Amino acid sequence: MSVSRRRFLGLGGAGTAAVLLGTGAWDASTTYAAPAGSGNPFTLGIASGDPQYDGVVLWTRLATDPYAVDGKGGMPARPVRVEYEVARDEHFRHIVRRSSVVATPELGHSIHPEIRGLLPDTVYYYRFRTGREVSPTGRTRTTPHPFTSPRELRFAFASCNAWQDGYYTAYDHMAREDLDLVVHLGDYLYESGVKTNKRGVTTDPRFHTETFDLARYRLQYSLYKTEAPLQAAHAAHPWIHTFGTSRCRPARASATTAGSRTAGWPTSPSSTRASTARTSRAATATRPPATTGSTRTTPCSAASSAPGCWTVSAGRTPAGR
């Protein structure tokens, strides 16, 4: 998704300033400190998407209390700075980007930094930090250059992952596969309440109502996004999403779907290896589930720079190769 399209989509809801903040156009390295001692803010996971040959979009949404009824995720009603790093290796020895963006309450403290200047057809690793909390490490991959002709494309696709109809174990398998990308064909979320569900679990009444306003939609997204297999699949591969008819009522009413931006892949790869990831039954689950943890910051000392440590200062760095 281009910057102009992303901004266009955001203008109708949160306003220009907030969208600019969320996409990383604002470097706020000296203000908007994270709330101290409020718990893990990465309960909703991390993700990358819309891969291109020279970049990718990163995502996370801060939520120390993902099931807060007001949909605000337990976050304060003020902006919070989030730093991020992109590296060629999972130990972050070779960092190619380090910068920060501001997560605003208008966007539910979600961020979508757009990374550019990367190498084509290359694996990268990324992570976020706010305050002393560091997110799990994500893996992503750029697409091949448009003028190249790769011999194969490895992808998986998924659709219709209704939480109330089964478990997400297929996403665990997807996370372990060696894929170039994941395509979600739609219906990432359903708006119906989940009091009646095929998981055989008792859910909190806050999830029983039909999804009809922003707070309830954010709560419903939290219900889905805290699923560990789904988080693992997001963290392992870049995703390309298409709009599903259940994402909002107007879309369902018109029964139309819209396609996402193409990823720059050749139209006729010589071979493909695809797998599907429909929801399926599996072992136990309870609600609210245990959330994935963040890790504490390990400061980099002046004398040594241990793998995985964070330097104190944040700012833009030249892209490494």
Ligand SMILES: [Fe+2]
């Ligand atoms: Fe569906």
